[in-house]
Amino acid sequence: MPGMFARAWGNPKIKILFLGDSITAGYGIAQEDAYPALLGQKLESLGIHHVEIMNGSISGSTTASALSRLKWFQKAAPDILVLALGANDGLRGLSVENMEENLGQTITFAKNNNMDVILAGMQIPPNYGPEYADAFKQVFTTLADDHGIALIPFLLEGVGGRPDMNQPDGIHPNRAGHQQIAKTVLPFILKRIQEP
Amino acid sequence: MFWIRTAFKELITHKGFSLFFILNLALGLAGFIAIQSFRESLDRHMDENLKEILTADLVLISYNSLTQQEMQQADRILAGYRDKARLVTFFSMARGHDRSRLVRVMAMDGAYPLYGGFTFEEETDSKDIQGNPGLFMTRDTARSLGIKTDSDRGKPVKxxxxxxxIRDFFKDDPDKNLTGLELAPKVYMGLDQLAGTGLIRFGSRVRYLYYYRFEPGVNLEGKIRDLKQHFYDPVRNQPRLNVYDARDVNQRLGRLSRYFTRYMGLVSIIALFLAGMVAAYLFRGFLTLKSKEMAILMAVGATRKYIYFYVSCQLLFLGTISAGLAVIVSMVLLPVFPVIFKDLIPAHLNVGMSFDTLAVALVVGIAGSLVFCLPLFVTIFSIRPLTLLQGHSVTRRGSKRKTLWQALSFVPVIAALFLMSVMVSGTMVDGALFAGGFILALGVFSLIGALVFWACRFPAASKQIPVKIAFRNLFRNKWSSLSCFVTIAMGVFLIALVPQVRKGLETEIIRPKGLKIPVLFLADIQEAQKASLIRFMKAQEGELTRISPMVRGRIKTVNGRPFYGRRDKSEKRARGRRLAFIFSFRKTLDASEKVVQGAPMSQTPWEFGSNTPFEISLERSFADRHDLKIGDALEVDIQGIFLTGKVVNLRQVKWASFQPNFFMLFQDGVLNDAPKTYVAGISNLDRSRRHELKNEIVDRFPNISVIDVTQTAQTILGVTDRLSLSVKFMAWLAIAAGLLSIFSISRHEAFKNRNQINLLKVLGTDFNTLQLITLLESGFVGFAAGITALCLSVAVSFGISWYFFDSLWQPAEGTLFLILCLSTVTCMATGLGAAWQVMKARPVQLLGQG
Structure with missing residues (x-):
């Protein structure tokens, strides 16, 4: 993304679109406490003012809706896409092959429309069984390699499975959890917008 | 002792009157006992149903296994429980013969379930899977894991x-889910068999459920409060575990259950008022008849104190015998009722009398005799031997002191009425409202009745002899006629309230005509899949119904003020305000919903980008929860696009109808281009085809969630059907008990009129004329009282429905007409019966009885 670095400190704004599910939507907490909003605040505190965060996340959404949703947001011409979908596919035990196909099509569309894609890796809780959990985890690595995009190895690093980082349902991060996710994601964002 | 002996001796001497009095009062009280017993039995029946849905009296749910110390603490708080069971549940991928699928693992201990049970294909004991790695699942689940025949049962499921x-296939399992749509079928295993699966580890998402069963009558509210306090997490500001009891299941059934409880309260109060009214009327009649005797006794030297004692003894005796008889009659008849009304009441309903019901019936019968007659006792003040020599009634004379006493004597009556209303209805407000309404209705009927009997002077001037005599009698005896009019009107009024409220309630409970109950529910249908899914389903046996769009969005502002941060009813009840909502649109409303306030939405599609706000329809309880009203401007964020709409109407939705319904509907044109998914139902599908179709859909459209809602729908609809049946039965029982009361009252009235009829007979009136006069008199009182009561009942039932049942009201013209006919015919028939008796008896005999 040549010129993006310059744009971050000047006009026009860099638009970062988060396309995710309930985790990214900030289920159970205020929208300004969800990690995309926290990232916006962190960027501001770092003096990076010309970044616009768009949170297009929907609770309960699966990868099947990713492409049609991205097409809708294409009207806003995002520069960076943080693709954080797949958790619901996993929780519903959907086919990992289909999930890979859905995410692959979305990444291709984003790249064709000059978006820089950051793929957020997901993992499924161990109660889903080792076979499925392994196959699920592998999808994100494969996609990142195949499409040559940045991969956050595990979006819920330091959050998943920890009661102090999650809401009582054990699956949705609380405020502390979202702050941890923001910390995990920040270097990837900074790298994209600071890349000459 | 002398006065007690005299009192009983007199009752025995006039055994005809005593017997008649006892029978009439017993009938009225038996009606109350029957209704109250049925109400309690139905309440109990519904409660047992709720417990079976919950499988316990109380359930603790935690996302972390309780430590041994925590378990001991919980057991200590819940001390006195009878049984305890444990279940661990989570989703997992099960690998079958040739495929994997998501299942919901239910690892149960040997004590589970505490209520309800499995229905297996073979006669397996549910404990059979505790000692070995066995599974229970449905045949459909097994098929979806590639285990198609019985011989495949030897193949393992990993x-x-x-x-x-697989140890056995179940047809029905104890776990009933009322709200959540199940993502995956349930597979049961023994709790100890979890070891070795490797599924419960750090990061596993598991729910731990602890079930408790208590002896009947244990108050769980205090225990629940203690548990929540003890397991409170101050850091998270909420309890570490969730506690549920039957009331929570009740809440999940929502308004239906609340309506049912209130309706039953209403019917009970009506039954109580009817019984009380019959008692008061009969006691009052008794005292009026006795006033002359009292004057005679005073003339021969009895003091006023002894007169009170003498009359009280007689009243207490008659009341006690009546109440006792009513209890015996009820004890004999109640067990027979479920057999007689086999298809009218829910199956397996055990009808029994509670101590409370018996106590109330005895109190109404015994103490009621004194309380209801207090205003008449005051009239004893004015009884003097001298009045015997006067031509008019011995109780007519009044004084300021008497008026004051009479006014004060009503206080215990009103207090008793209020207390009993509160007791039967269960709440102070409801009881006060019913008691207040009752007194108001009495006032209205007295006023109208006085006008009616005053106006009887006009037909009394008729040249037709029977008309002249009948209306002249009514006009001349207007005070006696008025009391009969008011009592009958109150009876008709009370019994007419029930069917009108019932009809409105039924519109909520009963499934609308033409409603297709889905067998399968499809979620997450993508826009691109819609057309191909419709095409696919056209070639299938089942019918794709109500394919409904769903768009996720947020409410940003209401009338320019931020939605988040407003304090409203939802915030007071829940932890916080929900921000994301589902919006939808449909050109025509579903059979399960209707606009109850405001105008229907415009059929013209809204123009995107237009400056005019689009139209919004809100579900009524949703609007109430969030303090939203018609005319409010809502700014919504539809995935990055901000639009403003205006609330144009409120809808009432039958959530229990199991159709895809939404809290917020937008005008056509708003959401058409927004990214959306669809939900739909599949109905009219044979049970045998269900599994096959499910697999075909999953194969063809892998992302679509196919949820089998047969069991959930059956559970909810089963409960609503039972509610509906009970509501109907109680309405008819109330009508029957009411007619019995009217019969008692009109029989008593006819009994009082025997002397008058006898006089006409002695004066040479032929039987036909006598018959016609009686029919006109009793028929007019019955009809006039009935029609007045019905008019008031329409207005009051509307008010009751508005206040207690969210304006669910429907006119029940047919039933009202039937009540009018039946009450008039009852009055006429009893009047005629009395005329017959007089015609058969010798005049001297009648005079002797007078």
Whole structure:
């Protein structure tokens, strides 16, 4: 993304679109406490003012809706896409092959429309069984390699499975959890917008 | 003792009157006992149903296994429980013969379930899977894992790292889910068999459920409060575990259950008022008849104190015998009722009398005799031997002191009425409202009745002899006629309230005509899949119904003020305000919903980008929860696009109808281009085809969630059907009990009129004329009282429905007409019966009885 670095400190704004599910939507907490909003605040505190965060996340959404949703947001011409979908596919035990196909099509569309894609890796809780959990985890690595995009190895690093980082349902991060996710994601964002 | 002996001796001497009095009062009280017993039995029946849905009296749910110390603390707080069971549940991928699928693992201990049970294909004991790696599942689930025939049952099903064998197929299982749509079928295993699966580790998402069963009558509210306090997490500001009891299941059934409880309260109060009214009327009549005797006794030297004692003894005796008889009659008849009304009441309903019901009936019968007659006791003040020599009634004379006493004597009556209303209805407000309404209705009927009998002077001037005599009698005896009019009107009024409220309630409970109950529910249908899914389903046996769009969005502002941060009813009840909502649109409303306030939405599609706000329809309880009203401007964020709409109407939705319904509907044109998914139902599908179709859909459209809602729908609809049946039965029982009361009252009135009829007979009136006069008199009183009561009942039932049942009101013209006919015919028939008796008896005999 040549010129993006310059744009971050000047006009026009860099638009970062988060396309995710309930985790990214900030289920159970205020929208300004969800990690995309926290990232916006962190960027501001770092003096990076010309970044616009768009949170297009929907609770309960699966990868099947990713492409049609991205097409809708294409009207806003995002520069960076943080693709954080797949958790619901996993929780519903959907086919990992289909999930890979859905995410692959979305990444291709984003790249064709000059978006820089950051793929957020997901993992499924161990109660889903080792076979499925392994196959699920592998999808994100494969996609990142195949499409040559940045991969956050595990979006819920330091959050998943920890009661102090999650809401009582054990699956949705609380405020502390979202702050941890923001910390995990920040270097990837900074790298994209600071890349000459 | 002398006065007690005299009192009983007199009752025995006039055994005809005593028997008649006892029978009439017993009938009225038996009606109350029957209704109250049925109400309690139905309440109990519904409660047992709720417990079976919950499978326990109380359930603790935690996302972390309780430590041994925590378990001991919980057991200590819940001390006195009878049984305890444990269940661990989570989703997992099960690998079958040739495929994997998501299942919901239910690892149960040997004590589960505490209520309800499995229905297996074979006669397996549910404990059979505790000692070995066995599974229970439905045949459909087994098929979806590639286990198609019984011979395949030897093939293992792998969960995590452990292989299991299917022990039996269940047709029905104890776990009933009322709200959540199940993502995956349930598979049961023994709790100890979890070891070795490797599925419960750090990061596993598991729910731990602890079930408790208590002896009947244990108050769980205090225990629940203590549990929540003890397991409170101050850091998270909420309890560490969730506690549920039957009331929570009740809440999940929502308004239906609340309506049912209130309706039953209403019917009970009506039954109580009817019984009380019959008692008061009969006691009052008794005292009026006795006033002359009292004057005679005073003339021969009895003091006023002894007169009170003498009359009280007689009243207490008659009341006690009546109440006792009513209890005996009810004890004999109640067990027979479920047999007689086999298809009218829910199956397996055990009808029994509670101590409370018997106590109330005895109190109404015994103490009621004194309380209701207090205003008449005051009239004893004015009884003097001298009045015997006067031509008019011995109780007519009044004084300021008497008026004051009479006014004060009503206080205990009103207090008793209020207390009993509160007791039967269960709440102070409801009881006060009913008691107040009752007194108001009495006032209205007295006023109208006085006008009616005053106006009887006009037909009394008729040249037709029977008309002249009948209306002249009514006009001349207007005070006696008025009391009969008011009592009958109150009876008709009370019994007419029930069917009108019932009809409105039924519109909520009963499934609308033409409603297709889905067998399968499809979620997450993508826009691109819609057309091909419709095409696919056209070639299938089932019918795709109500394919409904769903768009996720947020409410940003209401009338320019931020939605988040407003304090409203939802915030007071819940932890916080929900921000994301589902919006939808449909050109025509579903059969399960209707606009109850405001105008229907415009059929013209809204123009995107237009400056005019689009139209919004809100579900009524949703609007109430969020303090939203018609005319409010809502700014919504539809995935990055901000639009403003205006609330144009409120809808009432039958959530229990199991159709895809939404809290917020937008005008056509708003959401058409927004990214959306669809939900739909599949109905009219044969049970045998269900599994096959499910698999075909999953194969063809892998992302679509196919949820089998047969069991959930059956559970909810089963409960609503039972509610509906009970509501109907109680309405008819109330009408029957009411007619019995009217019969008692009109019989008593006819009994009082025997002397008058006898006089006409002695004066040479032929039987036909006598018959016509009686029919006109009793028929007019019955009809006039009935029609007045019905008019008031329409207005009051509307008010009751508005206040207690969210304006669910429907006119029940047919039933009202039937009540009018039946009450008039009852009055005429009893009047005629009395005329017959007089015609058969010798005049001297009648005079002797007078």
């Amino acid at each position: 969960l995590g790292e452990k292989a299991f064998l």
